[in-house]
Amino acid sequence: KACHEPGSGKMLGTQQEVCLRCHAGMKAEMKDGHLHPALEGEAACTSCHQPHTARFEGLLPTSRDALCARCHEENAKSNATAEHVHPPTATGTCTICHDPHVMTPSGGMTFAERRCATCHAAGSKDHVNHPMGEGVEDPRTGGMLYCASCHNPHGSVNQKMLTERN
Numbered sequence: 001k002a003c004h005e006p007g008s009g010k011m012l013g014t015q016q017e018v019c020l021r022c023h024a025g026m027k028a029e030m031k032d033g034h035l036h037p038a039l040e041g042e043a044a045c046t047s048c049h050q051p052h053t054a055r056f057e058g059l060l061p062t063s064r065d066a067l068c069a070r071c072h073e074e075n076a077k078s079n080a081t082a083e084h085v086h087p088p089t090a091t092g093t094c095t096i097c098h099d100p101h102v103m104t105p106s107g108g109m110t111f112a113e114r115r116c117a118t119c120h121a122a123g124s125k126d127h128v129n130h131p132m133g134e135g136v137e138d139p140r141t142g143g144m145l146y147c148a149s150c151h152n153p154h155g156s157v158n159q160k161m162l163t164e165r166n
Contacts, residue, residue, distance in 0.1 A: 003018045003019075003051070004018075014042075014044075015042065015043060015044045015045050015046060016039070016044040016045065019044070019045045026101060026102075029101065029102050030101065030102050033102035033103050034102065034103045035101070035102055036099075036100060036101055036102060036103070038071065038100075039101060039102075048060065048067055048100065049061075063092060064092060064093065064094060064095060064100075065092025065093070065094060066092075068094045068098075068100075075154055078154070078155070079154050079155050082152075082154065082155025082156055082157065082161075083155075083156070083157045083158075084155055084156055084157070084158065084159055084160070084161050085154070085155035085161075086153060086154055086155055086161060089154045089155055090155075097115045097116075097153065098115075115153075116147045116153070120147075131145070132144075132145045132146050132147065132149070133145070133146065150162055150163060150164075151163065
């Protein structure tokens with residue numbers, strides 16, 4: 001399928017329309033979720049991907065962690081200085097926890113609960129079966145209590161990546 005007119009750079013639709021002709025599965029995902037802000041706008045796909053060829057898998061111009069750090073600079077800086085770092089953060093594999101394209105609805109679970117629970121099962125030897133989620137109020141904020149209410153999911157100066165010292 002052609003992306004632009006032969007011999008010219010004129011795109012045959014918006015960037016997102018053109019890219020989604022071949023990436024139909026992504027189109028379905030995007031329909032049901034919340035788009036990553038990088039996907040909104042004219043350079044929807046090329047804000048992260050090279051259109052024809054690239055050094056890195058997924059047509060990325062640089063490593064995933066460096067690519068994420070371009071927009072998430074504050075996180076990257078604090079992650080680099082954190083004493084206790086979440087292993088995916090330490091290895092620059094942001095996409096283990098974060099989908100770079102879309103955040104899909106979770107059927108009642110928060111993003112944090114769903115992502116954290118993929119590796120950290122409640123009641124496992126490393127985790128306490130702590131009540132959280134809908135109906136459990138964080139006494140400090142009055143909001144819903146979830147993993148990131150107490151833990152920084154990227155890293156912290158505190159043990160167990162706690163946001164506050166005990």
